[in-house]
Amino acid sequence: MFKLLCPACGGEVVFKSKASIFVVCTYCKSSLLRQDLNLELYGKMAELQEDLTPFQIGTKGYWSKNPFELLGRLRMSWDDGYWNEWYVLFGDGQEGWLAEAQGFYSICLEDKDSPILDRDDIKVGARFDFKDSNNSLLDFLNKGEYEVCDIKEVICIGSEGELPFTAPKGRKSTSIDLNSNDGKFACIEYHEDGNRLFVGEYIEFDDFGFTNLRDIEGW
Amino acid sequence: MxxxxxxxxxxxxxxxxxxxxxxxxxxxxxxxxxxxxxxxxxxxxxxxxxxxxxxxxxxxxxxxxxxxxxxxxxxxxxxxxxxxxxxxxxxxxxxxxxxxxxxxxxxxxxxxxxxxxxxxxxxxxxxxxxxxxxxxxxxxxxxxxxxxxxxxxxxxxxxxxxxxxxxxxxxxxxxxxxxxxxxxxxxxxxxxxxxxxxxxxxxxxxxxxxxxxxxxxxxxxxxxxxxxxxxxxxxxPSPHNDGFTSLLAVWAIFVGILIFFQFMHLSSAQSKEVYSNSFSLLPQEKYNVKASDWSATLFNRKTFPSIAIPSKTSDKTNNEFSTNSFELKGGKSTVEIHLSAPVDNNGLYISGELINEEKGLAYPIDQTIEYYHGVSGGESWSEGSNQSSLLLSSIPDGKYRLDFETSTYPEGSVISPINVSIKRATPLWSNFLWSLILISLPFLWRYSLRYSFEVQRWEESDFSPYASSEE
Structure with missing residues (x-):
């Protein structure tokens, strides 16, 4: 963890992940870019709209006994709805993502070693095998087939906290969800700055052992 | 928080x-x-x-x-x-x-x-x-x-x-x-x-x-x-499923016990003697049988005139017999034929048929009675016995007689008399059947309720396992 000062308002900006390069100042909502120990003003982030999320920055949980903490979030929008992508830092230093959509929670890690499928090969209902993945961290995922469940044209409508890439409002990408028939989950993000593959699984809310959840008014 | x-x-x-x-x-x-x-x-x-x-x-x-x-x-x-x-x-x-x-x-x-x-x-x-x-x-x-x-x-x-x-x-x-x-x-x-x-x-x-x-x-x-x-x-969920498996288990246990007792009963069921007699065998062409069987023997002699071939019958005992008619009652059951003869370092071979006189059915029998004993190498030994019995199962009720013929060995042995005793097992099935019905009633009742519930469940389905095959 290290602290820098916001170039816009002078407020303290806390970084918990060394990989974070983008941050929204909690005081003035300026979005800032980090280069080493230098913070640079990038733009202004509008206040995120109230969305009944049970999480907040600082919420803690576990993925199969590995503790994690939520550091930042991207608010995503597509034709038929919204969801949140929470940037997660694990106790062992790994980074991951917790996706929160209509009461479904999937947690995943980036698979940097497996080849990424060609965008043109992907259609809803198509099946792929990730057996070729040689990422030992993801061994438990290396069995079985995944089916493409949806293809979404996505726009980021806001972000908060620290993030590992530039996530301004209006960032566009294509997001593809794949499910296995035993609860495993994979996601491919196609973006102009590069394509990324994530693998993980769906987990029931209660099985995360969340603490420091947000109070939801009325609930 | x-x-x-x-x-x-x-x-x-x-x-x-x-x-x-x-x-x-x-x-x-x-x-x-x-x-x-x-x-x-x-x-x-x-x-x-x-x-x-x-x-x-x-x-x-x-x-x-x-x-x-x-x-x-x-x-x-x-x-x-x-x-x-x-x-x-x-x-x-x-x-x-x-x-x-x-x-x-x-x-x-x-x-x-x-x-x-x-x-x-x-x-x-x-x-x-x-x-x-x-x-x-x-x-x-x-x-x-x-x-x-x-x-x-x-x-x-x-x-x-x-x-x-x-x-x-x-x-x-x-x-x-x-x-x-x-x-x-x-x-x-x-x-x-x-x-x-x-x-x-x-x-x-x-x-x-x-x-x-x-x-x-x-x-x-x-x-x-x-x-x-x-x-x-x-x-x-079917309301008739509650406790159905335990009911099924209890029922199965009771039926098991019932079957066990019936088996015990069958094996120890009182047998009733329906016929008993002694037949004398003589090493000669003239048959010496009890007066009661005389006519039957005569009749058989006519049918099987072994006397006409004296050369064969003179050097070995070869007799043919028929018992009187006797009645088998009490429902289809086992018949035990018990034979004994005073064999002593020789043997007796008996073959014949149990004949249902009304229906003309015949159940063949084939028995040997032999007993040998002696001393060899300073030790005495014996083998066989002077009696033998056989069971014929599932013999229906009716009027029966036993026809048999005997031969002895070694040739010329004199073995007499042969005692024949025929017993009819008389097991009771009615107790078993009534108990079975009584024990099964609650189970069958629950089973039918459960069944009709399942039929109702599938009534609106095109995929009912209970549908009569109309196609």
């Missing part, structure tokens, strides 16, 4: 932070319960409003008649499976092919997302969308028993149909339009039901569980009378 949603006492008044908007049609204020909702129906004018048209615009998407009111009012809260839910949406759907209508309530909780409550003919289901994809079963029992597997449960296809939205109220997390139609498939494993909804772009599976009507009324504090349950619903 409060880590638990306050579910202990559902508040009757609550003030959730809501997103407010204005109806583009009538100008009335609309409060969104869930800011992420995509569709909302204006409670004042019935306009269906798309909240995310072409990005982030608000657009009219239809109009509904507000006269239809759900039994559970929108905004009601109730606890199911330990979690507090709020009713935020209501839909009426129908299968246009059969004009079958049912109601669906959309439930929401900020931590656990969305669930459904459905009501059809007074039967309720609590339904979750699932991300798991059921697999088609490898084992196909028949063309009409199609099944899928999910998490070690097998679900049988109950029905296929269409689901068309005919009415909406409240708010939804997707775009809802009256007239939206999907194809449906329902698979059951009571109290569970797996359903698939398919349209051009999606294939959504959900898992439902049957919920008693009273529970719905009580949990959601419904003031109106809930619709009466009609018939048996596809995944309604």
């Amino acid at each position: 409060n880590n638990d949603i306050n579910t202990s006492n559902p508040p009757t008044r609550f003030s959730p932070k809501v997103k407010a908007l204005t109806c583009p049609s009538c100008g009335a204020g609309i409060d969104l319960k869930v800011p992420d909702s995509i569709t909302v129906v204006c409670g004042s004018c019935g306009s269906i409003i798309d909240l995310k048209a072409n990005g982030f615009n608000i657009a009219l998407a239809g109009k509904i008649n507000l006269s239809i009111k759900p039994i559970i009012p929108l905004g009601s809260r109730g606890k199911l499976k330990g979690i507090l839910w709020e009713v935020i949406g209501f839909m009426k759907r129908r299968d246009p092919q059969y004009s079958v209508y049912w109601d669906e309530y959309l439930l929401f909780n900020p931590r656990y997302g969305y669930k459904w409550l459905t009501e059809y003919k007074g039967h309720w289901n609590f339904i979750s969308t699932i991300k798991l994809k059921p697999k088609a079963s490898n084992i196909v029992l028949s063309q009409h028993r199609i099944s899928v597997d999910l998490l070690n449960h097998k679900y049988f296809l109950y029905g296929r149909g269409l689901a068309e939205v005919t009415h909406v109220l409240g708010e939804f997390y997707w775009r809802v339009k009256v007239g939206d139609e999907v194809q449906t498939e329902d698979y059951i494993d009571p109290p569970y039901m797996l359903s698939r909804e398919t349209d051009q772009s999606e294939n959504i599976w959900s898992l439902g569980e049957y919920i008693e009507s009273e529970k719905i009324g009580e949990r959601f504090q419904v003031s109106e009378l809930l619709p009466a349950e009609l018939g048996v619903s596809p995944n309604q």
